[in-house]
Amino acid sequence: MNGAFSSLCWRFVCAIVSCLVGLISVKVKLINTDLFLFFLIPVEQFPPVFISKPDPQTVYVGKRAVMQCVIAGTAPLNVVWLKDNQALPKVPAHYQSSCEKNKHTLEIPSVEAADSGLYVCKVSNKAGTAECHTELCVIDKPxxxxxxxxxxxxxxxxxxxxxxxxxxxxxxxxxxxxxxxxxxxxxxxxxxxxxxxxxxxxxxxxxxxxxxxxxxxxxxxxxxxxxxxxxxxxxxxxxxxxxxxx
Structure with a gap:
C-alpha cells in the first residue's frame, strides 16, 4: 500500500458529496485503487445581507401593495416580516409572504387603511442577523x-x-x-x-x-x-x- 501512495504521489479525485452546517464532507478516491478517504472541512459562514431593499410607497385603499427584498447569506435563512414591531401571521390571509430563490416578497392584495405603518424584514442565520425597514402610506378617500x-x-x-x-x-x-x-x-x-x-x-x-x-x-x-x-x-x-x- 505504501508503494501505491508513493508512486501515485497522492494524486486523487475529490467529489463533494454533502454539505453540513458549517462543514463540507469531501470523499477522496485514490487513483488506480479502491481506497477512499473522507474529510470534514470547515467552511466560512456568511451573515445575511440585503442586496436590495423595498422602497417606501403610497397606495390607495383597495389597491395592491408589494414589498420585495433580495437577501444574500449562508443558508438556511430565517425570514420574518413585522408591522409596527408585531410579527405578521405566516398563514396566507390578508398578508401573503413568499420566497423565490433569494427574493423575498410580502404582498397585500387589497390594502386597508389600517395597513399604514412601518414594515420590517428581519433575517437571521447561524452567522448573524440583519433587517431593513420600509414605510407604507395608505390613502383613504373621504x-x-x-x-x-x-x-x-x-x-x-x-x-x-x-x-x-x-x-x-x-x-x-x-x-x-x-x-x-x-x-x-x-x-x-x-x-x-x-x-x-x-x-x-x-x-x-x-x-x-x-x-x-x-x-x-x-x-x-x-x-x-x-x-x-x-x-x-x-x-x-x-x-x-x-x-x-x-
Missing part, C-alpha cells in the same frame, strides 16, 4: 360617518344662529367646502367654517328667511371626494329644521 341628515334638529328662532356639522373619515390632509344652493360659502361675519378632529362645522349667524335652502358639505383629499347635503328651513319664530334629501 367618507361621511355622520352626515348632515343624521343630526338632531337644531332649534332656534329668526335672528339666532344655526350650527351644521358632519363627521368625516379619510386620510389627511383634507379640504372642506360648504355650499348653499350650489353657491360656494366663504367664511365671513355671517358664515364661520371650521374643520377640527374630522368634524366639519358651519355656523350661520343672524338667521333670516333667505338662509333657508340646500346646504352641501364637500370633503376632498388625494384619494377622492365625497359630499352630503341637507335642507335648512327658517320659519319666522319657529324652529330651524335640517332634513336629509341625498
Amino acid at each position: 367618507n361621511f360617518v355622520r352626515p348632515l341628515g343624521s343630526l338632531t334638529e337644531t332649534e332656534g328662532i329668526k335672528g339666532s344662529c344655526a350650527h351644521l356639522e358632519c363627521l368625516v373619515s379619510g386620510s389627511l390632509p383634507m379640504t372642506i367646502q360648504w355650499y348653499k344652493d350650489e353657491t360656494e360659502i366663504q367664511t365671513c361675519q355671517k358664515y364661520k367654517c371650521t374643520f377640527f378632529e374630522n368634524v366639519a362645522f358651519l355656523e350661520i349667524g343672524c338667521l333670516d328667511s333667505r338662509d333657508s335652502g340646500s346646504y352641501t358639505c364637500v370633503a376632498e383629499n388625494e384619494g377622492g371626494s365625497a359630499q352630503c347635503s341637507g335642507i335648512l328651513s327658517v320659519k319666522g319664530l319657529i324652529s330651524c329644521i335640517i332634513s336629509i334629501f341625498s
